[in-house]
Amino acid sequence: MxxxxxxxxxxxxxxxxxxxxxxxxxxxxxxxxxxxxxxxxxxxxxxxxxxxxxxxxxxxxxxxxxxxxxxxxxxxxxxxxKVLKARDDMIKDLLNDARERLATIAKDPNQYQTLLEGLVLQGFYQLLESRVIIRCRKEDVAMVQTAVQKNIPIYKEAVKSNIEVRIDENTFLSPDISGGVEVYNADGRIKASNTLESRLDLLAQQMMPDIRVSLFGANPNRKFTD
Structure with missing residues (x-):
């Protein structure tokens, strides 16, 4: 459907x-x-x-x-x-102050004469030469001559050798030097500097560790002291 x-x-x-x-x-x-x-x-x-x-x-x-x-x-x-620089500046100031005081040493004739004798003899021993030349301040020539004459026999007895010494009266130490001597070998190539300034510098170098400890105390980071 x-x-x-x-x-x-x-x-x-x-x-x-x-x-x-x-x-x-x-x-x-x-x-x-x-x-x-x-x-x-x-x-x-x-x-x-x-x-x-x-x-x-x-x-x-x-x-x-x-x-x-x-x-x-x-x-x-x-x-x-900055701390290290401040410390170095302080040490430099101390050394400069010490250098300024060197001039007072030569003002005491007896003390200075004894010191010159030791510096001259040490110069002899440092060079161990048969002929040496000594330079000093112009005003110290007479005192150095006395020191030389006293030390020649001492040196001869100690090293069993002769020594001929000449004081250079043509060339003197700088006026800035406070005292002491410079000892040369015969040709002037070897020098033993025993001026007051050079001795102070050497002493300061040797004592610098102790100086630093005295001023700033021991370094806690330092393992060895020698």
Missing amino acids: ALSDAAVQKQIKHMMAFIDQEASEKAEEIDAKAEEEFNIEKGRLVQTQRLKIMEYYEKKEKQIEQQKKIQMSNLMNQARL
């Missing part, structure tokens, strides 16, 4: 409604799936970016900490250098 037009239309509407329902459900399913994937991808991207941000700031924090350490080390080194 053939369907009437009304029945056909009814079936068509029913099928269309079914298709629309299926399409709507499928669309909702697709939207839900897309939303889920979107949220998953968004979460992944957020987590990735969060880790990158954390890594970036962690790296920056380490860089800042390293810079702080470097800056602190530089400041400590600068402070240490």
Whole structure:
């Protein structure tokens, strides 16, 4: 039996409604799936970016900490250098003061004569030459001659050898020298400097560790003292 037009239309509407329902459900399913994937991808991207941000700031924090350490080390080194310079300046001032006081030694004839005798004899022993030349201050020539005459027998007895001594009266020590002598071998190539200034410098060099300890105390970082 053939369907009437009304029945056909009814079936068509029913099928269309079914298709629309299926399409709507499928669309909702697709939207839900897309939303889920979107949220998953968004979460992944957020987590990735969060880790990158954390890594970036962690790296920056380490860089800042390293810079702080470097800056602190530089400041400590600068402070240490300033302390060392201040100490060196103090020692230089002490040595300069000692050099200024050297001039007073020669003002005591008896004390200075004894000192000259020791410096001349030491010059003989330092060179151990058969002929020597002595240079001194112009005003010290007579005292040096006395010291030479006294020390020649002492030197001969000690080393069992003769010595010929000449005082250079053409070339004298600089006026800036406070006293003492310079002893040369015959050709002038070897010199034993026994001026008051050179003896002070030698003494200061030898005693510098003790001077530093006296002024600034023992160095706690120093392992050996000899």
